[in-house]
Amino acid sequence: MNTDQYVIDVEGLRRTYAGGFEAVRSLSFSVARGELFALLGTNGAGKTSTMELLEGLAAPTGGTVRVLGHDPYAERAAVRPRIGVMLQEGGFPSELTVLETARMWAGCTSGARPVGDVLERVGLGGRGKVRVKQLSGGERRRLDLAMALLADPEVLFLDEPTTGLDAEGRQETWELVRELREAGTTVLLTTHYLEEAETLADRLAIMHEGRIAAEGRVEEVVAAHPSRISFTLPDGYHLGDLPPLGALGVTGHELNGRTVRLHTDRLQRSAAALLDWAGTAGVELRGLDMRSASLEEAFLHIAREAKNGRNQNAKEEVAAR
Incomplete structure (x- = not known):
């Protein structure tokens, strides 16, 4: 050394x-x-x-x-x-x-x-x-x-x-x-x-x-973790009414009740495309929150993956008995 x-x-x-x-x-x-x-x-x-x-x-x-x-x-x-x-x-x-x-x-x-x-x-x-x-x-x-x-x-x-x-x-x-x-x-x-x-x-x-x-x-x-955009679906709209996620440049999504969370590696492009759709549709995206990835996001992502891995291993052990 x-x-x-x-x-x-x-x-x-x-x-x-x-x-x-x-x-x-x-x-x-x-x-x-x-x-x-x-x-x-x-x-x-x-x-x-x-x-x-x-x-x-x-x-x-x-x-x-x-x-x-x-x-x-x-x-x-x-x-x-x-x-x-x-x-x-x-x-x-x-x-x-x-x-x-x-x-x-x-x-x-x-x-x-x-x-x-x-x-x-x-x-x-x-x-x-x-x-x-x-x-x-x-x-x-x-x-x-x-x-x-x-x-x-x-x-x-x-x-x-x-x-x-x-x-x-x-x-x-x-x-x-x-x-x-x-x-x-x-x-x-x-x-x-x-x-x-x-x-x-x-x-x-x-x-x-x-x-x-x-x-x-x-x-x-x-940088190894995506940015995110979250908002509440407008009344009368469903996830399928949004533009195709690929067109938004989104790499993944989560839906919790009416709250949508989109993951993207290109925050500006995805945000612009989403806001353009909302403007054309004449709807308001309530609770809109856009943020780049942070160290906290990276840390929590690793913790979640670890927890999911433990849960999966536990299920496999139970199934093997």
């Missing part, structure tokens, strides 16, 4: 827990130096299990993972001083103050920066004398982030970094992450907030059941 280009390189990665549950199934991806890569997925998709392998907290069952050219588990001493890790839950002693916690953590960190500077950077500069147990959920996440930044890491792992933050706190964290990336820090982020990934990520992967279901730049992942 060329560590000047890729600082994280994963090939055929697997993780199986006791009892045979396979949480990560032959995962492969790379993250370039200075890139922000977002790892998304439904609950139980394997994101946190993957992050723990990358952070060197556990050994993989199979495959390989390299961070900065090293195995993060077997060569932990070579990797740990150069990375920062923000877990979903920090677990700091509740009776310690923010400043005491930071000093304790700095004592275990090679090349730690001045704790006051780091606390100030995440917005906790005035909370040094407050006990951890008295912090709000959002403030605890800020403390988690501060501890991950103490060593000024080359690679930063952020596991759900803005959970519990209000809108202002989330925006401030996004701005800090942008600054870190612009300064050359490589960031691997997991999040349930699709807007967060869409706003910050250079590239992303959407996981499902331990595998990558989609990967690429945000616009590439979104």
Whole structure:
């Protein structure tokens, strides 16, 4: 692996827990130096299990993972001083103050920066004398982030970094992450907030059941899914009264009661043809909504496909009995 280009390189990665549950199934991806890569997925998709392998907290069952050219588990001493890790839950002693916690953590960190500077950077500069147990959920996440930044890491792992933050706190964290990336820090982020990934990520992967279901730049992942037009059928009209779907440039459709949803890869053409038909027919398309595909649409499409696949497998198992 060329560590000047890729600082994280994963090939055929697997993780199986006791009892045979396979949480990560032959995962492969790379993250370039200075890139922000977002790892998304439904609950139980394997994101946190993957992050723990990358952070060197556990050994993989199979495959390989390299961070900065090293195995993060077997060569932990070579990797740990150069990375920062923000877990979903920090677990700091509740009776310690923010400043005491930071000093304790700095004592275990090679090349730690001045704790006051780091606390100030995440917005906790005035909370040094407050006990951890008295912090709000959002403030605890800020403390988690501060501890991950103490060593000024080359690679930063952020596991759900803005959970519990209000809108202002989330925006401030996004701005800090942008600054870190612009300064050359490589960031691997997991999040349930699709807007967060869409706003910050250079590239992303959407996981499902331990595998990558989609990967690429945000616009590439979104472009693989159609735009949509939805409206209520005019009174007295039926779906068959519309122009042929092919003439509208529509690739698929759904009908729920009187509500029609059309899928198209050419939104402008389809919208123009539909509106031209409505104008000629002299009808109003109530509830008309036209929108390009979004990351949310792509994510939900993958989730629906997965759910339909599980339902189909269940039916096949029942039929086979």
